[in-house]
Amino acid sequence: xxxxxxxxxxxxxxxxxxxxxxxxxxxxxxxxxxxxxxxxxxxxxxxxxxxxxxxxxxxxxxxxxxxxxxxxxxxxxxxxxxxxxxxxxxxxxxxxxxxxxxxxxxxxxxxxxxxxxxxxxxxxxxxxxxxxxxxxxxxxxxxxxxxxxxxxxxxxxxxxxxxxxxxxxxxxxxxxxxxxxxxxxxxxxxxxxxxxxxxxxxxxxxxxxxxxxxxxxxxxxxxxxxxxxxxxxxxxxxxxxxxxxxxxxxxxxxxxxxxxxxxxxxxxxxxxxxxxxxxxxxxxxxxxxxxxxxxxxxxxxxxxxxxxxxxxxxxxxxxxxxxxxxxxxxxxxxxxxxxxxxxxxxxxxxxxxxxxxxxxxxxxxxxxxxxxxxxxx
Numbered sequence: 392x393x394x395x396x397x398x399x400x401x402x403x404x405x406x407x408x409x410x411x412x413x414x415x416x417x418x419x420x421x422x423x424x425x426x427x428x429x430x431x432x433x434x435x436x437x438x439x440x441x442x443x444x445x446x447x448x449x450x451x452x453x454x455x456x457x458x459x460x461x462x463x464x465x466x467x468x469x470x471x472x473x474x475x476x477x478x479x480x481x482x483x484x485x486x487x488x489x490x491x492x493x494x495x496x497x498x499x500x501x502x503x504x505x506x507x508x509x510x511x512x513x514x515x516x517x518x519x520x521x522x523x524x525x526x527x528x529x530x531x532x533x534x535x536x537x538x539x540x541x542x543x544x545x546x547x548x549x550x551x552x553x554x555x556x557x558x559x560x561x562x563x564x565x566x567x568x569x570x571x572x573x574x575x576x577x578x579x580x581x582x583x584x585x586x587x588x589x590x591x592x593x594x595x596x597x598x599x600x601x602x603x604x605x606x607x608x609x610x611x612x613x614x615x616x617x618x619x620x621x622x623x624x625x626x627x628x629x630x631x632x633x634x635x636x637x638x639x640x641x642x643x644x645x646x647x648x649x650x651x652x653x654x655x656x657x658x659x660x661x662x663x664x665x666x667x668x669x670x671x672x673x674x675x676x677x678x679x680x681x682x683x684x685x686x687x688x689x690x691x692x693x694x695x696x697x698x699x700x701x702x703x704x705x706x707x708x709x710x711x712x713x714x715x716x717x718x719x720x721x722x723x724x725x726x727x728x729x730x731x732x733x734x735x736x737x738x739x740x741x742x743x744x745x746x747x748x749x750x751x752x753x754x755x756x757x758x759x760x761x762x763x764x765x766x767x768x
Contacts, residue, residue, distance in 0.1 A: 395422040403452030414604035430601035472541030476553040487521035511543035676730040682749040
């Protein structure tokens, strides 16, 4: 199998009438990397993937595999493997003939083609099912056939467009593990498109979050989750605890934010914040914990950091085995999700309980309110 190809995308722009689908996108995918394009519908991720594949012709821009420019080549000459959302398995061909289809069009001799098909089916654990027809396969098995057909041609780059979206939740988790393991073993450069943030975080070496035809942030999964640069990225990764307010005061390394009469404290690193600024900030569900109910709202210091405590009322509590997911109302129209280890809770919160929520101030990430600009802290 081919491996180690660098993918270079330079200034790709694509418009449809008055809509800008891709707005001068540039990025590089490292040799052997599992690289994911993540974003909502209409953000340009599939258009970018199909531009690399040769199925979409950009208005301008260049695409390179290593030092070779390929954007002028027709799709069949680009040496890509493609896995589609709907599998695109030929219903009138057996599993083996489906997998070997690309080899036939490349005029690979029969004995070599048979050897490659057998090896590809073995990779996806379908070796015993080569004679079956697609109608005899489950959705997960059809997707494995599609993956085998993509890798059997030994592509320079493997492209995957929402390949798991038609599978049920349990099978989707199993298939993403299998795809990642296969990609790691083959060391093949892979570009993967999804709108599922959990999927992207689980399988990727790096992720490009896209918005309105641009790359909003490009980073490794842990960096993206822990340090989102914009409010859009934070929200798209499933962080719902984002609050807006006005900076009331500054106190050394912290700033005070008033949100509907509830006082929050956030870090003030590098004197980036000023009194009167509108600000949004993120409190991830796992940085919040339940303090003693007699705790007063305000600031407290311990040996492991400085904390802020706010009062609230439990709206609902959802048991999830090891984890407890609690919804807490703070203020008139604001509620937080709190993720707790069930075994560590002395007292389980119940709807209607008055509670105190505590968070470490240094764990807060702040953004300019209502903008796509980079985070301030």
